[in-house]
Amino acid sequence: MPMRKVNIISGILLLAISILFWNDAAGIRPPAHIYPKTIIAIVAFLSIALLIQAIFFPKAVAQTRPFAGIKYKRVLLTIFSSIIYYYALKVIGFYVSSFFFIIILTWLLGEREVGVKVFARLGTLSIIVMTLIYLAFKVFLKVPTPTGIFF
Amino acid sequence: MLGDILVGLQNSLNPINLLIMTLSLAGGITIGTLPGLSATMGVALLVPLTFGMEPATGLLMLGAMYCGAIYGGANSAILINTPGTPSAVCTTFDGYPLTKQGRADEALFTALVASVIGGIIGTIFLGVATQPLALVSLKFGSPEYFWMAIFGLTILSSLSEGNMIKGLLGGALGLLLATIGIDPVTGHTRFTFGFRPLVEGITLIPAMIGFFSFAQVLSLVDENQTYLAEYTSKPGLVKKVLGYLSKNSKINLLRSSILGTFVGILPGAGGNVASFVAYNEAKRFSKNPDEFGKGNIEGVVASESANNATVSSSLIPLLALGIPGSPVAAVLMGGLLIHGLNPGAKLFVEHGVIAYTFIIGLVVANLLMLLVGYFGAKLFAQVLNVPSHYIATIVIVFSVIGSYAIRNSLFDVVIMLVCGVIGFITLKAGFEPGPIVLGLILGAIAEDGFSLSLLMAQASGSIFGTFVARPISAFLILLCVLAIVSPIYVRFKKNRKSKLAQSN
Numbered sequence: 001m002p003m004r005k006v007n008i009i010s011g012i013l014l015l016a017i018s019i020l021f022w023n024d025a026a027g028i029r030p031p032a033h034i035y036p037k038t039i040i041a042i043v044a045f046l047s048i049a050l051l052i053q054a055i056f057f058p059k060a061v062a063q064t065r066p067f068a069g070i071k072y073k074r075v076l077l078t079i080f081s082s083i084i085y086y087y088a089l090k091v092i093g094f095y096v097s098s099f100f101f102i103i104i105l106t107w108l109l110g111e112r113e114v115g116v117k118v119f120a121r122l123g124t125l126s127i128i129v130m131t132l133i134y135l136a137f138k139v140f141l142k143v144p145t146p147t148g149i150f151f
Numbered sequence: 152m153l154g155d156i157l158v159g160l161q162n163s164l165n166p167i168n169l170l171i172m173t174l175s176l177a178g179g180i181t182i183g184t185l186p187g188l189s190a191t192m193g194v195a196l197l198v199p200l201t202f203g204m205e206p207a208t209g210l211l212m213l214g215a216m217y218c219g220a221i222y223g224g225a226n227s228a229i230l231i232n233t234p235g236t237p238s239a240v241c242t243t244f245d246g247y248p249l250t251k252q253g254r255a256d257e258a259l260f261t262a263l264v265a266s267v268i269g270g271i272i273g274t275i276f277l278g279v280a281t282q283p284l285a286l287v288s289l290k291f292g293s294p295e296y297f298w299m300a301i302f303g304l305t306i307l308s309s310l311s312e313g314n315m316i317k318g319l320l321g322g323a324l325g326l327l328l329a330t331i332g333i334d335p336v337t338g339h340t341r342f343t344f345g346f347r348p349l350v351e352g353i354t355l356i357p358a359m360i361g362f363f364s365f366a367q368v369l370s371l372v373d374e375n376q377t378y379l380a381e382y383t384s385k386p387g388l389v390k391k392v393l394g395y396l397s398k399n400s401k402i403n404l405l406r407s408s409i410l411g412t413f414v415g416i417l418p419g420a421g422g423n424v425a426s427f428v429a430y431n432e433a434k435r436f437s438k439n440p441d442e443f444g445k446g447n448i449e450g451v452v453a454s455e456s457a458n459n460a461t462v463s464s465s466l467i468p469l470l471a472l473g474i475p476g477s478p479v480a481a482v483l484m485g486g487l488l489i490h491g492l493n494p495g496a497k498l499f500v501e502h503g504v505i506a507y508t509f510i511i512g513l514v515v516a517n518l519l520m521l522l523v524g525y526f527g528a529k530l531f532a533q534v535l536n537v538p539s540h541y542i543a544t545i546v547i548v549f550s551v552i553g554s555y556a557i558r559n560s561l562f563d564v565v566i567m568l569v570c571g572v573i574g575f576i577t578l579k580a581g582f583e584p585g586p587i588v589l590g591l592i593l594g595a596i597a598e599d600g601f602s603l604s605l606l607m608a609q610a611s612g613s614i615f616g617t618f619v620a621r622p623i624s625a626f627l628i629l630l631c632v633l634a635i636v637s638p639i640y641v642r643f644k645k646n647r648k649s650k651l652a653q654s655n
Contacts, residue, residue: 006580007317014320021327024342031609032336035601039326039594046320053316062314066579074372079572082365082547086564089551098548105547109372109540129545133552136181141188141196143556146564 001068004054004061011051018044074109081105093148095130102126159507162207163515171208172516175215176523182216183223184235184531186360186553190220191478198486206490207508213486214509215516217479218270221422221462222520225262225455226531230255231379231546233364237355238422238458240588241430243363245443245450250380252446255535257385259528260392261448262455263521265404269456270517272408273415273463277470278510281499284464285471288416293607294618297600298627299417300593303424305634306431307586314581321582325590326597328353336602348562355591357554357563358570362584364550365571368543370578379539384532389525400452403433407453411460416467421477422458423592429457435637463513469494470506 021040025033053060081104088097103122137143162168175197182193193216201209224239229246242262249258276284291299307322331342332352343349371379385391396404407429414425433453434443443450465477473495475481487494492502499506534542554567574584608617619625 003581007314010317010580010582014324017327020344021342024344028334028339028341029337031605032334032339032602034605035598036327036330036341039323039330043320043323043327046316046323050316050320053314062581066581070579071373071375074375075369075575078369078372078543078547079568082568085547085551086561086568089564090561094552094555098551102544102548105544106541109543110538125541129548133548136185137552137556141182141192143188143192144559145552146555146561 001065003064003066004058006066007050007054007061011047011054014047015044015051018047077108078105081108089146089148091148093150094145095134096150097148098133099126099130102129155503155507156511158504159509159511162504162508163211163512168208168211168512169515169519171212172215172512172519173523175212176219176516176520177527179216179219179221180223180226180520180524180527183220183239184226186227186233186235186356186364186549188220188553188556189236189356189478190217191482192556193217193220194479194486195482198482198489201486202489206487206492206502207505207512209486209490210483210505210509211512211516213483214513215519217483218266218459218462218513218516218520219523221459222263222266222270222455222524223527224458225266225451226259226528229258229262229451230531230534231364231542232367233546233550234359236422237359237592238426238461239454240359240363240423240585240592241426241454242451244430244454244585245445245447248444248446249448249451250535253380253383254446255380255532256388256528257392258448258451259532260388260525261396261451263524263528264392264396265400265407265452265455266459266524267517267521268404269408269411269459270462270520271514272405272456273412273460274510274513274517276412277463277467277513278507281467281471284413284416284467287413288418288468289472290623291417292621293600293603294621295600295623295627296417296596297604297618298624298631299414299420299424300597300600302627302631302634303427303593304589304597305631306427306589317582318586321577321584321586322590324582325587325592326594327590328358328587329591329594330598335599336606348565351562353566353570353591354557354563356557357567358591359588360550360554361567361570362574362588364546364553365567366574366578366584368546368550369571369575371539371543374539376539378537379535379542384529395448396452400449403436403449403452404456406432406436407456408460411457412464414457415461415464418468418474418477420461420596421465422461424596425457425461426454427589427592429453431634435634459517463510470498471495 018040025036025040085097085101103126106122137145179193182188194213197213197216201212221236221238224234224236225242227233227235228239228242229250232243232247234240234243246258304322307318331349333350334341340350410429410432411425414420414428430450430453433449434440437449465480468474469480469484475484484494492498550567551564554563557563578584604617608614611617
C-alpha cells in the first residue's frame with residue numbers, strides 16, 4: 001500500500017476518533033470542557049491537514065510502501081501468543097506461564113528444529129530467566145507478580 | 152561550614168561508605184535498566200535497610216541508588232530501544248540508531264560519561280545554590296507549569312522526521328490519550344466510552360513500555376534478523392569517547408546539565424521533561440540538526456546529562472524548604488525523618504555534617520558510577536550477541552512484569568499490549584512513538600496547569616493577567632515563540648543560501 005493511501009486512511013481514522021471524542025465531550029461541564037475540546041479540535045484539524053496533503057499534494061508525501069514486505073505470519077503469531085500468555089497469567093500464574101511462554105514462542109520464532117537438545121536449551125534459558133526474575137522481583141524487590149492456580 | 156564540608160568529604164570517602172555506594176549503584180543501574188522498575192521503587196526498597204545505619208551512610212546508599220537507576224535507563228534505551236525509565240525516552244532517539252550502526256559501546260559509554268557530568272553539575276548546584284533555586288521553584292504556579300509543558304511540546308516540530316503533520320498529529324494524539332480518565336477540575340469521568348477500567352486513565356509507564364518495547368519486539372520479529380545488530384568490542388573506546396566529549400560536546404554537556412538542573416527543581420517535572428527540553432535545545436543549537444534521530448551522539452549526550460542533573464536538583468526543594476518535589480524526594484524525606492532529621496533550611500545548621508556528607512557523597516557516587524557503569528555497560532552490551540528471537544521473547548516477559556509491577560494491575564498489561572500493537576502499526580504508517588509518548592507525558596502537566604490557571608483567572612477576573620502578565624510566564628512564552636520561530640528562520644535562511652549558491 002503506498003504511503004499516500006496510508007495517510008488517507010490514517011487521516012480518516014483519526015478524524016473519526018476526533019468526532020467520537022467530541023461527542024463524548026458534550027457532557028463535560030464548563031470550564032472543564034475547554035482543554036479537552038481544544039485538543040480534540042487540534043487532532044481533527046491536523047487529520048484534515050493530513051488528508052488534504054495526501055489528496056491534493058501527493059508529491060509532498062514520501063513515495064514508499066510502508067506495509068509492503070511485512071512478515072504478517074510472524075507478527076500475528078507474536079501478538080496472539082502474547083494475548084494467550086496474558087490469559088494464562090490470570091489462570092496459571094506468572095512464573096509457570098512465563099516459563100512455557102519463553103520456550104514455545106522462542107521455538108516458534110526460531111528454526112523450529114525438533115529434538116531433545118533444542119528443548120533442553122530452551123528450557124535452560126527459560127529457567128535462568130525465570131530464576132533471575134524471581135530473585136529480582138520476589139526475593140529482592142518484593143514486587144508482587146500475577147498469581148493463578150500455581151505461583 | 153568549611154569544617155562540615157571537610158568532615159563530609161572524609162565521611163563520603165570512608166571505605167565502608169564507598170562499598171555501600173558501589174553496591175547500591177550496581178543495584179540502581181540494574182533496576183533502571185529493567186523497564187517498569189523505577190528509581191522510586193529502588194529507593195523505597197532500601198529505606199528500611201537504613202534503619203540500622205548511620206544517617207549519613209543510609210542517605211549515601213539512597214542517593215547512589217537514585218543516581219544509578221536514572222542512568223541505568225539508558226542501557227536498555229540504547230541496546231533494545233526500550234527506555235528503562237521515562238527519563239531515558241529521548242536516549243532511544245539516537246542511542247538505538249547508534250546500536251544499529253554497530254556503535255553500541257560508544258553510545259553506552261557516552262551515556263555513562265554524560266550522566267556522570269550531568270550528575271556532578273546538578274550536585275554542585277545543590278551544594279552552592281540550594282536556597283535561591285528553591286525560591287525560584289516556589290514562584291512556579293499553574294500558569295508557569297502550563298507554559299513549561301507548551302515549551303516542552305515545541306520539540307514536536309523537531310521530532311517530526313519526514314512529515315511534520317504526522318509528528319504534530321502524534322503529539323496531539325498523545326495529549327488526547329492523556330485526557331482519558333477523571334477530569335482534574337470536576338472529578339467526572341470522560342472518554343471512557345462505558346469501559347470502567349479506563350476510569351484510571353492511560354498509565355504512562357505501561358503505555359511507554361508498549362509504544363517502545365512491545366512495538367519494538369514486533370518490529371524485531373518482522374525484520375527477522377539473526378542478531379539485533381552487529382557488535383564487536385572496540386579497543387581505545389574510553390580515549391575516543393572522552394576525546395570527543397572534551398573536544399566537541401563541552402557546550403552541549405554544560406547547557407543540557409544546567410537545563411536539567413533547572414527543570415529538576417520544579418516539583419512534578421523530572422528527568423523526562425528535562426531530557427526532552429535539553430534534546431530539543433541540543434538539536435536547535437547543532438550545526439547538523441538533520442542528523443538527530445539518526446544516530447547523533449550529541450542526542451545521547453543531551454538526554455543523559457539532563458536527566459542525571461535532575462537527580463540532585465530534584466532534592467533542592469526538599470533540602471532547602473522541606474518540600475518533596477518528586478516521588479523519590481518524598482521517599483528520601485521518609486529516609487531523613489526516620490533518623491530524626493527534619494528536612495529544610497535548618498538541616499544545614501543543625502546537622503551540617505550529615506547534609507554535606509550527603510551532598511559530597513552524591514559527587515563521589517557519580518564518580519564511582521563511572522567505574523561501576525563501565526563494567527556494567529560491557530556486560531549489558533553482550534545482549535547484542537544473543538539471537539534476536541530469544542531477546543524478543545524475553546523482552547515480552549519483562550514488558551509484562553514491568554507493566555504489572557507499577558500498580559499490580561493486569562489492566563496495565565492490557566494497556567501495554569494494546570499500545571504496543573498500535574505503536575507497531577503507527578510506526579509502519581510513519582508516526583514515530585516519540586511524539587505520542589511526549590504528548591502523554593506533558594498532557595497531564597499541561598491540563599493541570601491550564602485548568603487551575605483558568606480557575607485562577609476566573610477568580611481574579613483577568614485571563615491576560617493570569618496567563619501572560621507574570622514574569623516567568625512571559626519568559627516561557629518568549630522561549631516558546633523562539634522555539635517555534637527559530638527553526639523556520641534557520642530553514643528559510645538555508646533555502647535562501649542554497650538558492651543563491653545554485654544561481655551562482
